[in-house]
Amino acid sequence: MGTAINADAGYKILARNISRVFRSKRAGEKRKEFKAIDSINIQVRDGEFVTIVGPSGCGKSTFLDILAGLSDPTSGAIYIDGEKITGPSLDRGIVMQGYALFPWRTVRQNIEYGLEIKKVPKRERREVSARFIELVGLTGFEDHFPHELSGGMKQRVALARALAYDPEVLLMDEPFAAVDAQTREILQDELLSIWEKTGKTIVFITHSIEEAVFLADTVVVLSQGPCTVKAAVPVELPRPRRIRDTRNSIDFSRISGEVWNLLHGIEIPAVGTGLVPVYGGAANFEAEKRNLDSAAL
Numbered sequence: 367m368g369t370a371i372n373a374d375a376g377y378k379i380l381a382r383n384i385s386r387v388f389r390s391k392r393a394g395e396k397r398k399e400f401k402a403i404d405s406i407n408i409q410v411r412d413g414e415f416v417t418i419v420g421p422s423g424c425g426k427s428t429f430l431d432i433l434a435g436l437s438d439p440t441s442g443a444i445y446i447d448g449e450k451i452t453g454p455s456l457d458r459g460i461v462m463q464g465y466a467l468f469p470w471r472t473v474r475q476n477i478e479y480g481l482e483i484k485k486v487p488k489r490e491r492r493e494v495s496a497r498f499i500e501l502v503g504l505t506g507f508e509d510h511f512p513h514e515l516s517g518g519m520k521q522r523v524a525l526a527r528a529l530a531y532d533p534e535v536l537l538m539d540e541p542f543a544a545v546d547a548q549t550r551e552i553l554q555d556e557l558l559s560i561w562e563k564t565g566k567t568i569v570f571i572t573h574s575i576e577e578a579v580f581l582a583d584t585v586v587v588l589s590q591g592p593c594t595v596k597a598a599v600p601v602e603l604p605r606p607r608r609i610r611d612t613r614n615s616i617d618f619s620r621i622s623g624e625v626w627n628l629l630h631g632i633e634i635p636a637v638g639t640g641l642v643p644v645y646g647g648a649a650n651f652e653a654e655k656r657n658l659d660s661a662a663l
């Protein structure tokens with residue numbers, strides 16, 4: 367039994383019938399099962415920009431973890447270039463929810479981390495990090511530590527770190543959620559211009575409908591948990607897009623309205639139904655480190 371599946375050949379990423387059940391056992395209680403994801407199917411073309419929206423707690427981060435190879439689905443499989451994935455890889459760069467930078471490393475050292483793991487010689491590391499520091503607009507801040515940076519700058523470092531080891535696929539989990547609205551728009555413009563230059567395949571999770579539509583070729587709308595795909599909405603807006611022009615267009619409003627309607631049909635989960643974020647602060651860079659470290663093996 368081979369790992370490639372011919373009928374779906376040609377896609378960069380294929381997720382087939384992905385389900386995830388969490389099992390927990392607390393002292394004095396019966397074993398509990400909780401289904402977070404129910405049979406997700408998505409396909410992403412090479413170089414496509416796909417955004418994913420869905421209600422809070424519906425299972426987006428859980429799904430991205432599985433795409434990254436950081437955790438296994440309970441059933442189903444992910445294929446990258448037709449090959450079934452079995453663990454993390456430097457072919458997939460991750461930008462987590464929150465910044466997930468290593469606080470003890472400078473901007474340059476954070477960005478060079480994946481390159482060190484890849485055993486890239488120091489001179490080449492310097493060249494690559496300098497290029498990405500310039501690309502994300504952080505020239506002059508090479509030797510700063512994360513605590514000396516603003517939220518938007520930290521997010522740029524996280525992006526540069528993911529780009530620097532040249533993954534073919536970028537997986538981004540609400541990367542701009544923690545920055546102010548103005549910085550967020552600047553980062554969205556910058557991400558699009560980087561994507562245009564590098565041709566990466568991107569899967570990007572967001573809570574913002576406007577962000578999802580502005581960035582994407584396709585917006586995947588997930589249902590309330592256990593989530594499944596409600597719709598995949600094609601975004602046929604001209605490129606290159608820039609916030610100022612695109613957001614004022616009638617088509618932009620129409621597509622945003624369509625996504626809003628799809629999401630609106632979903633009941634917001636009641637408070638106390640287990641909206642526990644997977645990552646936060648320290649857990650974030652632990653997961654990132656785990657990804658980079660195990661990818662090196």
Ligand SMILES: Nc1ncnc2c1ncn2[C@@H]1O[C@H](COP(=O)(O)OP(=O)(O)OP(=O)(O)O)[C@@H](O)[C@H]1O
Nearest residue numbers: 388402422423424425426427428640641642643644
């Ligand atoms: N390790 C875990 N063990 C048990 N339950 C978990 C675990 N990780 C996530 N969950 C549960 O799975 C569900 C989906 O969580 P997930 O973090 O994927 O949602 P999300 O869509 O990313 O939410 P948000 O939009 O708030 O980031 C939640 O109900 C959460 O409590």
Ligand SMILES: [Mg+2]
Nearest residue numbers: 426427463644
């Ligand atoms: Mg999440």
